[in-house]
Every structure is written in C-alpha cells, then in structure tokens.
C-alpha cells in the first residue's frame with residue numbers, strides 16, 4: 001500500500017482508510033537479467049575466495065559473509081520485489097529476520113564461538 | 120495486472136489493506152521460517168568443530184583404530200554448481216510470473232516447467248551429495264557434523280521438494296485452463312516461497328559449506 | 332452507540348442453526364470452531380486438574396505413597412504439558428476464534444478451512460499425547476524435558492516419544508492458526524477499524540500470534556532434533572558424541588519464554604475488555620496498553636536465559652539476561668497501573684467477569700513480583716528448582732491466565748450462546764477459586780524457601796514442609812470444588828440461562844451490536860467503525876450500567892434471516908481439513924507404533940490427497 005500509488009475509490013472518498021488499489025510496478029526483464037548476472041558473479045567470487053590464499057586470513061569469513069548478505073539482499077529486494085511492494089511486507093519479513101539474526105549472534109556468544117576480544 | 124487482480128478481489132471480498140490474504144499469509148510464513156532456519160543454522164555453528172570423530176567437513180581425518188584416512192567431506196565445486204542452478208531457477212520463476220501476468224500461456228508453461236526442472240536438478244545434486252557422503256563414511260549418526268549437516272540441508276531439500284510439487288501443480292493448472300492475470304497473485308505467492316527457499320540456500324552455502 | 336453499526340434484521344423467516352454431528356465435523360464457522368476449542372480446552376483443564384489432585388494428595392503429608400515415583404513423574408509432566416498446551420493455549424484460541432472476526436467486523440477468518448484444520452490438529456495432538464495414559468506410559472521428563480534425560484539412553488520407553496510427537500502435532504496447530512489470525516487482523520478489519528481503534532483483546536491476540544509464529548519454529552526444531560535422536564540415532568543431545576546439553580535448554584527457553592507471554596497476553600486482552608465495561612469508563616491509556624503489548628513481545632525474545640542462571644553462563648551473560656528481565660517488568664507493570672487507572676473513579680459493578688478480572692490484576696501482580704525476584708541471579712540460585720518457582724508460575728498462570736480466561740468465559744458466554752450464566756453460582760465459583768488458589772499456592776513460597784525441591788515425589792517428615800503441604804492440598808481440593816460449580820453453571824446455562832439480548836452488559840465494542848448468538852454470517856452488513864467504543868456515546872458521560880438480564884430461561888433463542896436470504900456467500904462446509912488431520916495423525920501413529928513404514932506412507936498419502944482436494948476446491952460455491 002505504497003502511498004504514491006494508492007488512490008481512494010470515489011465512492012468512499014470520505015473514508016481515509018479505504019482500500020487502495022494495488023498497483024505494484026514489478027521490475028522488468030531488463031532488471032531481472034542484471035540481477036541474475038550479479039548473483040552469478042557474486043557466487044563465482046565466493047567460490048573464488050574459497051580457493052585463494054585469502055582462505056587463511058582473517059578477511060576470509062567477513063568477505064564471505066558480506067558477499068552472501070549482498071546476495072540475500074538482492075534476491076529479497078528484486079526477485080521477492082520487497083523494494084517495490086507494500087510496506088507491510090517489509091515489516092512482516094524484516095522484523096522477524098532481525099530478531100532471528102540477533103538470536104543467532106547471541107547464541108554464538110553464549111556458546112563461546114564469538115568473543116568480545118579478538119583472538 | 121495487479122489492479123485487475125485487486126478489482127476482481129474487491130468484487131467479493133473487501134480487504135483492509137487492498138492486498139490479497141494469501142500474500143500477507145506467505146510473508147508471515149516466511150517470517151516464521153526465518154526462525155526455523157535460524158535455529159538450524161545456529162545449531163550447526165554451535166556444534167562446529169565439536170565432533171569427537173571424523174570425517175570432518177574441511178580437514179582430513181585418520182581413524183585411530185583402523186588407520187583409515189578420510190578425506191574432507193565437502194565437495195565445493197559440486198555444491199557451487201547446484202547453488203548456481205538454484206539461483207537460475209529464481210530467474211526462471213520471475214519470468215514465469217511475468218508470463219502469467221500477460222497471459223502468455225506458452226512461456227508461462229515453459230518457465231514454470233524450467234523452474235521445476237532446475238529445482239529438481241538441485242535435488243538431484245543433493246541426492247548425489249548425500250549418497251557420496253554416506254559412501255565416504257559420513258552418515259547422519261556418525262558425528263555431530265553429520266547430524267547437523269544432514270538435518271539442515273535435508274530440511275532445506277524438503278522445502279525445495281514442496282516447491283517443486285507446487286510448481287508442477289501450477290503447471291498442470293496452467294495446462295488445464297490457462298493461467299491469467301487473475302492467477303498472478305497465486306503465482307506470486309508461490310514465487311515468494313521459492314525465492315525464500317533460494318535465499319535460505321544462500322545462507323546455508325556460506326555458513327555450512329564455505330566458512331571454516 | 333448502535334447508530335454506528337447496522338444490526339442484522341431479526342425478522343423474516345425463521346432459521347435455526349443446523350445441528351447434528353456432521354455440521355460440527357464439517358464446520359468452517361469461526362464461532363463453532365471457537366466453541367469446539369472451548370469445550371475441548373475445558374475438558375483438558377479438568378483432566379489436568381485431576382492430575383494435580385493426585386499430585387497434591389501424594390504430597391499431602393510426608394512419605395506419601397499414593398502413587399509410585401514413576402507414576403508421579405508422569406503426573407507432573409502431563410499436568411504441566413496439559414495445562415499449558417491443551418488448556419490455556421486452546422482456551423485462548425477459543426477466544427481468538429470467537430472474538431477476532433466479531434471485534435474487527437468480519438464475516439469469518441481469512442482462511443476458514445485452515446482454521447478448522449488447526450482445531451482438528453489440536454484435538455488430534457492432545458488425544459495422541461494422552462493415549463499414553465492407557466498403557467501407563469505417559470511422558471515423564473517434566474514439561475521442559477531437559478536433555479539428556481529426554482534421550483533414548485536415559486528414557487528408553489515410549490513415554491517421551493508420545494511427548495515429542497504430541498508436541499510436534501500441537502505446534503503445527505498453533506502455527507497454522509497463527510498465520511490465519513495474523514492475516515485476518517491485518518486484512519479483514521471493517522472500514523474505519525484502524526489499528527488504533529481495534530479492541531484491546533484483538534490487539535493482544537495480534538501480538539500473541541506473532542509470538543506464536545516466531546517462537547514455535549524454534550521448539551519445532553528442538554523437538555525435531557530430539558525426535559531424530561530418539562528414532563534415528565542422531566547426536567544432537569548425545570553427550571558422548573560431543574553434544575552440549577545446554578543446546579536443548581537454550582532452544583527450549585528461546586521458545587519457552589515467549590510461550591509464557593503466549594499464555595498470559597490473551598488473558599490480559601480479555602481483562603482489558605472486562606474492566607472498562609464494569610467500571611463504566613474507557614480503558615485508561617489505550618495507546619500505552621498497545622505499545623506495552625508490543626514491547627513485551629519484543630523483549631520477550633531477549634530474556635530466555637533467565638531460566639538457566641543455575642547452569643553457570645558466566646557473569647556477562649547473567650548480567651545481560653538479568654537486566655533484560657528487569658526491563659520486561661516495566662511494560663508489564665504499566666499494564667497493571669493502567670488497569671488500576673481504568674477502575675479508579677469508575678462506577679464499578681462487581682459482576683462475575685469483573686471479579687475474575689480484578690482477580691487477575693491482584694494475583695498476577697503477586698506472581699509478577701516473585702518473577703522479578705528471579706531476575707537477580709544470586710537470589711535465583713536460591714529459588715530455582717524449588718517450590719518457590721512452582722508458587723511463582725502458578726500465580727502467573729492460574730492467578731493470571733486462568734483468572735483472565737474465566738473472566739472472558741463469563742463475559743462472552745452470553746454472546747456465544749445467547750444466554751447468561753448464573754450470577755450467584757459465578758460468584759461462588761470466583762470466591763472459592765480465589766480462596767482455594769491462594770491457599771494452594773501461597774504456602775508453596777514458604778515450602779520452597781525452606782528448601783522443598785520441585786518435582787519431588789515424596790519427602791521425609793520433620794523438614795518443616797508438612798504444614799505448607801497440608802494447606803496446598805486443601806487449597807487444591809477447594810479449587811476442584813469451585814471448578815465443579817463452574818462446570819455445572821457452564822453446561823446448564825447453555826440451555827437454561829436468561830436470554831441475553833444483544834448487549835447484556837452494555838459493553839462498548841462492536842461485537843455487542845449483533846444478536847447473541849451471532850448468525851453464521853456475523854454482520855448482515857459490514858459495519859463502518861468511527862470510534863474505539865462505538866456502543867458508548869462519544870460525548871457526555873458514559874452510561875450507568877443497566878440491569879443484567881435474569882429472565883427468559885425458558886424461552887427459545889431469537890432467529891435470523893439466513894445467509895442465502897440476505898445474499899451473503901459463506902464458505903461451504905467441508906470435511907477435508909478433518910481428513911487431512913487424520914492422515915497426518917496416522918503417519919505419526921505409524922512412527923511411534925514400531926515405526927511401521929506402510930502406515931507412515933499411508934498417512935502421508937491421505938494427508939496429501941486431502942490437502943490437494945481441499946486446496947483445489949473453491950472456498951465458496953461458484954457464483
């Protein structure tokens with residue numbers, strides 16, 4: 001229900017919460033093609049990192065996690081068109097997702113897999 | 120298209136947000152699934168490196184009683200390929216959705232079937248992976264790595280299987296009566312599920328396969 | 332007032348509700364499903380209560396030998412599991428079903444057949460778990476079934492198999508209902524029913540659904556691990572394989588603490604409806620009530636490890652969870668003060684629902700305060716696993732949840748059945764429950780602080796626990812007697828109570844604008860809502876309370892026009908959700924019963940076929 005795309009039907013004009021017509025402009029083939037290409041390149045990059053000397057360094061994990069976060073975000077924003085769709089879906093997805101991520105991080109702390117002091 | 124769907128919808132059922140019920144429900148479901156997979160992935164990470172016997176994911180292991188040397192279990196090139204297959208299936212899925220929106224029956228069927236086929240290919244890779252792991256000495260009962268690995272990827276595979284069945288069902292509905300703009304919401308809901316299963320794999324691939 | 336909502340026509344051709352067993356098996360009507368939930372939950376409440384009476388009789392004096400230690404383990408495990416998953420949660424679900432569509436001005440829930448499925452799955456799961464009594468192998472690992480005691484090695488019988496599978500089935504029911512109600516509340520509000528005009532019960536239900544859909548996946552995973560450990564030899568809780576027993580505790584309480592709020596928030600919501608009506612004042616601080624609900628839910632995911640201070644998580648983790656636990660007491664305290672503010676200066680009338688409502692405010696506060704006492708790790712170490720904890724959570728769950736749910740039953744019984752429950756019997760029920768509950772649970776504080784451990788089967792004399800246990804047992808039997816009065820009142824009033832009329836309490840929210848019981852289509856015309864309390868005047872003083880109906884017990888209920896006469900399309904009744912449930916249950920039966928693969932496959936096949944038949948059939952007849 002993005003405000004820019006919604007308009008109240010004339011018959012209910014006095015009612016501020018009348019249902020807006022759903023006019024979501026999904027991305028086009030051109031966007032999808034780019035998204036697919038970027039995802040492909042990022043996957044190649046991930047695997048490439050795995051086979052380079054970077055594997056032994058402290059950058060290895062952060063680099064991989066960053067790449068997968070980017071991939072995750074791109075799929076959610078474009079293929080799942082969260083970027084274009086009604087705002088309520090962002091709430092329904094990002095709320096639980098962020099709590100879930102906090103829970104994962106807390107659990108890793110509690111089991112001693114993460115530490116406040118770098119080792 | 121979306122306008123047409125909303126109007127068709129509004130004829131019978133007023134909704135407060137103007138959005139279809141199924142779409143709200145699938146996003147709520149996806150939010151819930153975040154917790155499902157978060158629990159699985161955190162368990163994998165918590166138990167990482169705690170197996171008392173091999174084989175291990177990234178390092179070789181010599182069985183002290185037999186002297187048998189087990190190779191590192193994970194086969195990154197194979198899984199990278201299957202990861203790529205699943206990513207491409209998401210592309211096919213959005214194209215199927217676009218074709219349904221414009222009532223292009225020929226292409227909607229082609230893309231629905233392509234998506235299902237790519238999903239099935241992914242499952243084939245997984246079946247190959249599982250059997251070869253078992254062959255190399257890693258079963259679900261072998262050690263903590265085996266238990267957490269097979270459960271996490273297995274549940275993901277079950278989600279893919281459900282998605283493939285859903286796609287095939289949708290394909291047959293398309294063949295029977297032709298999917299048009301009024302079905303676009305249903306295909307969209309299926310697509311959201313499918314893409315979510317895909318992003319879960321993005322996380323699994325990184326955390327289970329690549330990170331050490 | 333009633334001008335804002337169109338009441339359905341009561342004239343016209345007489346139409347009686349369809350009755351007969353088939354109409355119940357195939358129903359998709361949220362009100363009927365709500366009633367099914369209510370009857371079933373009350374039945375399990377009685378059974379869980381009988382288990383409690385055995386426990387209390389066993390503990391009446393030192394060296395009790397009424398039941399064996401083995402049976403005792405089964406009794407306390409099933410008492411907890413039954414009360415939490417089969418009594419309080421489904422009783423809350425009964426109100427979700429009965430009230431949410433009525434309160435938001437809808438004809439039904441978003442997915443009526445899924446709603447029926449939720450109920451049948453709940454029924455199947457609860458029966459499944461209790462069948463274990465018939466072979467004297469009920470679950471016996473405590474309601475939180477700590478690892479590794481729940482594993483095959485330490486618990487080789489089928490007892491915990493019933494628990495594992497039963498809980499899995501029950502979780503499925505709650506999840507399905509959760510998605511349904513989230514969608515219903517977001518998407519089926521009548522015109523003008525903004526989020527900040529929703530009745531507070533619907534708000535509480537909304538927040539609870541989010542807790543359910545986010546917390547239940549965690550227990551599903553934890554229990555799946557256990558299921559695989561027990562049935563397929565995996566290593567999730569296998570210490571010898573390097574597993575950490577704390578994994579179960581963390582996953583369980585990650586679910587378990589939100590579960591506590593899943594149990595209490597619906598009761599909070601009901602009381603937030605009852606107190607304004609009987610104080611003749613709008614709820615004090617409505618927005619703050621809503622925000623505190625949301626805050627409680629959010630913080631509810633950040634306190635789980637306060638159940639685990641005794642395992643030694645270290646000072647950093649202990650401090651963090653101690654602080655978050657103290658923090659969550661703030662929004663909870665805000666609610667208490669808002670209820671007091673609602674009653675303050677009000678024109679109070681002490682009808683039965685009001686008594687139970689006030690009972691919640693007082694008794695929950697006691698449980699809440701003893702709860703904050705556990706938030707400090709040093710004092711928790713003294714209290715944990717003692718009867719002090721048992722006292723605490725019974726004040727919260729009986730003094731809180733059950734009191735609130737009883738308030739809801741008395742308050743909404745007229746809407747549900749069209750008849751009033753007896754006021755004198757209700758007052759007897761309340762006062763006996765109030766006395767019995769304090770007699771039963773308050774002495775447990777002392778027994779616990781004097782060192783009496785929780786879950787103990789029998790104890791020696793001369794430990795200073797005898798008197799406290801005497802009192803607790805007397806209290807338990809007084810509660811049982813009170814519950815018998817309630818049952819009589821509940822069952823008899825369905826056919827013989829005074830006719831209620833649309834709004835016997837002169838309550839403010841829109842569900843009271845429609846006839847009691849409501850027609851299957853609810854509102855003949857979907858109402859347009861213009862305020863939070865459409866049934867009360869928007870200007871001027873709130874009306875004084877009218878006399879509550881006491882006559883008409885011998886007269887029939889009013890009749891309405893049918894949906895067809897009004898041209899309203901209602902869902903076609905269908906048996907398919909029930910068939911799907913049977914398939915699913917059969918598969919689980921096959922798993923527990925010597926792992927019969929053919930039975931598992933047959934059950935799975937029935938499930939999938941029913942699911943396809945259900946999904947591919949339109950909800951309503953084609954038109």
Ligand SMILES: [Cu+2]
Nearest residue numbers: 588591635638
């Ligand atoms: Cu807690």
